[in-house]
Amino acid sequence: MGEEDCRLLCGDSLALLRELPSGSVDGVMTDPPYSSGGQFRGDRMASTVTKYVNSDQQQQRQDFSGDNRDQRSYAYWCALWMSECLRVAKPGAPLCVFTDWRQLPTTTDAVQAGGWVWRGIVPWNKTQGTRPQMGRFRAQCEYVIFASAGPMPPREDVGVLPGFFECSVNSEGEREHLAGKPVAVMEQIVRIVPKGGLVLDPFAGSASTALACLRAGRRFLGFEIDSEIHARALARIAGPLFGPVVRIAPEAAQSSLLES
Numbered sequence: 048m049g050e051e052d053c054r055l056l057c058g059d060s061l062a063l064l065r066e067l068p069s070g071s072v073d074g075v076m077t078d079p080p081y082s083s084g085g086q087f088r089g090d091r092m093a094s095t096v097t098k099y100v101n102s103d104q105q106q107q108r109q110d111f112s113g114d115n116r117d118q119r120s121y122a123y124w125c126a127l128w129m130s131e132c133l134r135v136a137k138p139g140a141p142l143c144v145f146t147d148w149r150q151l152p153t154t155t156d157a158v159q160a161g162g163w164v165w166r167g168i169v170p171w172n173k174t175q176g177t178r179p180q181m182g183r184f185r186a187q188c189e190y191v192i193f194a195s196a197g198p199m200p201p202r203e204d205v206g207v208l209p210g211f212f213e214c215s216v217n218s219e220g221e222r223e224h225l226a227g228k229p230v231a232v233m234e235q236i237v238r239i240v241p242k243g244g245l246v247l248d249p250f251a252g253s254a255s256t257a258l259a260c261l262r263a264g265r266r267f268l269g270f271e272i273d274s275e276i277h278a279r280a281l282a283r284i285a286g287p288l289f290g291p292v293v294r295i296a297p298e299a300a301q302s303s304l305l306e307s
Contacts (some may be wrong), residue, residue: 054267055277056253056271057271066130068135071245071270072135073137073246074136074141075136075143075246077143077248078228078254078255118153126161133161139200142158142193142196143169143189144192145171147186148186154192157167166194166199167210170211171191195238204242205238205240208239221243230256240265243264245265251277251280253280254271257269
């Protein structure tokens with residue numbers, strides 16, 4: 048994979064999506080901040096470290112932004128960026144969006160409000176690396192909402208994919224991002240895009256999707272709003288195993304983000 052095959056920009060996804068030409072990406076794979084922590088609005092407004100990290104580890108982790116919406120504002124916001132993703136997707140392109148059980152109904156509604164054809168749910172079993180709750184079922188699954196940009200004909204170059212994934216949330220040691228997904232999980236999901244295809248991730252975080260694309264022979268374009276997380280993600284991609292990555296400042300994104 049060459050330098051032009053992996054691009055990660057720093058900026059707001061809605062603004063950057065508007066710079067992309069229509070019908071230019073082969074698939075959208077993303078893990079947005081889905082505002083799932085807490086039962087009430089006051090709980091949701093807490094920092095992500097407070098919501099998701101045990102107290103003895105909080106000083107070691109960094110907050111990320113955008114995770115304090117209530118369900119109505121979350122659904123409306125998702126419909127906005129999903130509709131832009133639909134515009135830039137090629138006909139039949141897949142959309143795969145992570146969510147947890149609390150936001151599952153809202154996310155499936157938002158996918159359809161954004162104009163996508165909802166096609167199913169793919170569970171990710173995080174195994175027993177998740178927090179136990181005495182007297183209750185362990186909440187050890189997250190879910191990938193699977194949709195397409197209109198009709199989706201069968202593709203022999205993709206083949207038959209599994210209906211669920213099983214991988215420990217701690218399979219790769221300490222996560223680079225508080226809510227980061229294992230690269231092994233993302234590598235399975237990007238297989239729905241044919242080899243050589245362009246995968247868009249509007250909420251790139253620590254660039255797990257980018258690394259999965261590089262490993263699996265797919266091209267990558269991603270956005271990350273937080274400059275510190277963006278810088279760490281660039282360093283992660285540019286490791287010796289994967290080779291260099293194009294570093295593009297947000298002000299460099301003009302008429303087309305796809306130009307080499």
